Amino acid sequence: xxxxxxxxxxxxxxxxxxxxxxxxxxxxxxxxxxxxxxxxxxxxxxxxxxxxxxxxxxxxxxxxxxxxxxxxxxxxxxxxxxxxxxxxxxxxxxxxxxxxxxxxxxxxxxxxxxxxxxxxxxxxxxxxxxxxxxxxxxxxxxxxxxxxxxxxxxxxxxxxxxxxxxxxxxxxxxxxxxxxxxxxxxxxxxxxxxxxxxxxxxxxxxxxxxxxxxxxxxxxxxxxxxxxxxxxxxxxxxxxxxxxxxxxxxxxxxxxxxxxxxxxxxxxxxxxxxxxxxxxxxxxxxxxxxxxxxxxxxxxxxxxxxxxx
Numbered sequence: 001x002x003x004x005x006x007x008x009x010x011x012x013x014x015x016x017x018x019x020x021x022x023x024x025x026x027x028x029x030x031x032x033x034x035x036x037x038x039x040x041x042x043x044x045x046x047x048x049x050x051x052x053x054x055x056x057x058x059x060x061x062x063x064x065x066x067x068x069x070x071x072x073x074x075x076x077x078x079x080x081x082x083x084x085x086x087x088x089x090x091x092x093x094x095x096x097x098x099x100x101x102x103x104x105x106x107x108x109x110x111x112x113x114x115x116x117x118x119x120x121x122x123x124x125x126x127x128x129x130x131x132x133x134x135x136x137x138x139x140x141x142x143x144x145x146x147x148x149x150x151x152x153x154x155x156x157x158x159x160x161x162x163x164x165x166x167x168x169x170x171x172x173x174x175x176x177x178x179x180x181x182x183x184x185x186x187x188x189x190x191x192x193x194x195x196x197x198x199x200x201x202x203x204x205x206x207x208x209x210x211x212x213x214x215x216x217x218x219x220x221x222x223x224x225x226x227x228x229x230x231x232x233x234x235x236x237x238x239x240x241x242x243x244x245x246x247x248x249x250x251x252x253x254x255x256x257x258x259x260x261x262x263x264x265x266x267x268x269x270x271x272x273x274x275x276x277x278x279x280x281x282x283x284x285x286x287x288x289x290x291x292x293x294x295x296x297x298x299x300x301x302x303x304x305x306x307x308x309x
Contacts, residue, residue: 004244005056005221009150009159020157028154028163031130038132041109046122046309049136051129053162054149056245057221058142059176059199061091061273062293064126065098070302071122076309077101078122079115083108083131087246091126093276108134122309129169130161138308141170145177146225167191172304174199174295197301201291206233208287212267215239215260219247219274226271230289238266249278258285
């Protein structure tokens with residue numbers, strides 16, 4: 001899905017949101033019916049789901065990669081499962097560049113079945129919290145501290161794929177960003193059994209850009225988070241350009257960026273995801289920020305996962 005989030009998704013008491021509530025309620029009803037009538041498939045191997053209820057930009061893929069790498073250290077053989085969407089090639093490449101265990105199918109259960117046949121011993125779903133056809137052993141929900149749940153309404157009135165009560169189905173919550181005790185209380189009021197952890201992104205090549213004047217561009221779920229990260233690390237951003245999530249850059253887009261860069265004597269910087277989408281054009285003038293996901297209380301987080309294996 002390629003789109004830009006409307007601003008009213010993060011405004012309380014927006015008239016547009018309230019006008020869209022009937023559609024949200026109808027979609028919520030359809031989702032509830034689907035969940036009730038869907039027959040769940042069980043598998044021989046444990047199923048870990050890394051999902052969200054806020055649409056896009058919560059860090060599912062980096063967390064999926066991190067968990068897979070940690071399981072490999074434990075002598076497990078994890079398979080990363082993704083539902084195939086052509087426009088998500090950036091995420092496919094991001095995973096494949098790190099690990100050789102990605103299974104892509106139009107239906108997730110087929111990908112899991114293929115992984116079982118190849119003797120993988122644990123499956124990690126990158127997204128799939130709303131896929132009721134698969135019985136999961138462990139549900140991890142991702143949030144970003146800057147957006148959290150937006151206005152708290154469901155699509156299209158707000159950014160939520162499900163109402164917040166869906167937290168009851170999760171075992172672990174990972175919030176990327178600053179600690180938020182108020183949101184923690186909200187989570188625990190819904191489910192007092194869920195474990196809450198925090199993480200942050202740490203740039204590993206920031207020094208390459210310290211002395212440069214930059215044009216920053218991004219086509220991700222929450223581009224403002226990327227721009228904020230650059231500014232928090234004292235990079236000099238002269239211009240910010242936001243594209244829709246999973247935007248498929250063409251030659252014309254790239255040329256416009258290069259022209260603006262040249263005309264203003266500025267360097268171009270983007271996200272790793274976006275870089276994988278433009279890598280095919282072999283443009284050496286475009287660089288990207290490399291990020292490492294750092295999980296606080298990492299050992300306890302991993303112990304929680306091991307408890308479900």
